[in-house]
Amino acid sequence: MTAPPPARGPTPEAAPARVPSLGYRILVAALRLVPGFLLLIALPVAALTFVNSHGYAIPISVVAVTAWGAALLAVGAAQYILKPTRAYGPLSIAYSLVGLLYLLYALSLSPYRFSLSGGTASIAAEYSKFLELLLIVPALGIVAGLLTTIEDARSPGGRLPFDFPG
């Protein structure tokens, strides 16, 4: 009787993917809309209304904030639902692109000035530069989306065991 060949050590294995069902993903995406709505629409609109009511004019309108926020929510929900598919990468790019366009639209309404008065002095600050800095975030999102798209093209389904570990 011959002895079995010695084990060569652990073989790298990816845990099997446990991709949630489409119905489950739609449900979670719908639930994610609630905090997303608060962050992207309710809170900005409330802040905008508050500062406008206190005499501080901000160039962007409530309608624009609502529309761009809704666009982000819609693409974000689609992105989540289609995460197990090859559409995830392009949708990630689309999501960041919407964010980028949102910021560029906001920047086109510059200058953004915020005046504060206290006692005998007042200070007016321009914060357009802050919006320019924020452009970094969707730009990085586009890069990440591109990488995911390339990954899916090279190895379809290859990321699923890591995105949806068993």
Place this chain on the structure above:
Amino acid sequence: MAALVVPTHRRPPGIYRAAHAVRVVGAIVLVVLVLFAGTVAYSAYEVATSSAESHSLSAQFASNGSVDVSGTFSLSNPGWYPIQGLELSARIANGTGVFLGTFLVGPTTVAPGATGVFPFAIAIPISPSGPAESLLTTDQYLDVHAWGNATYAYLFHISVSLSQNRSWGAPFEGLHASLGAPVVMGGQVSVPVHVTFSDQSSEDDVGTMSFVIISASSVACGGATFPISVPSGSYFDQTEDATLSSGCSPAGGHLVITYTTPSGTLAFPPEPIP
């Protein structure tokens, strides 16, 4: 006999890890920027509500016949970020809005938690029609208005504006001189001149006051010189006799009053004689 296999997880592909890392960096950048914006907004509010103001406005007579208005302007920065490249322009106007002078501050930096104190001095020439005349004889509020630009928190362009009224106490508030009835004594005609004012400035009036009676035909009829020493906040009320030259009538003329100190001589606006 089965080989012992230790279950392990495969390492994610490099491109997957890169995408993940980029997403993490993006999230961190977003959080950092939001926190930065929040702290900047809070700090800027603290700066705006702090008491930026002018202090210790005072005046003294300069040897070149001008009034030197000096003081300090302060801007406190209780926030967490520096105010850099602060350049301020300021103007001072008298109580009727007549421009008196201007000064510049900076460029300078006010560190976080510090108060920038900037001294200024404006020399205002005194002439019969000049704007500084009223500073000598009329209590009033001076309008100090300063404005300028700076960079706050390394990134944000800010405009600073300060407007303040500072009370001004005139050193010869309500200066008034009037002639009494002429008196003939020993063939000479003398006339009493009654001078009143109050020193509302922060400094004593110590010097020599002179007046000359000028007739309607612009002839000097006579005058007198006398020392004064009026403490700050005191009222001055004194009558001095002036001998008139023969045949000279002050009626319709005017009184020219001057005040002389070691620093120089100031001429007050002429007082008409009825």
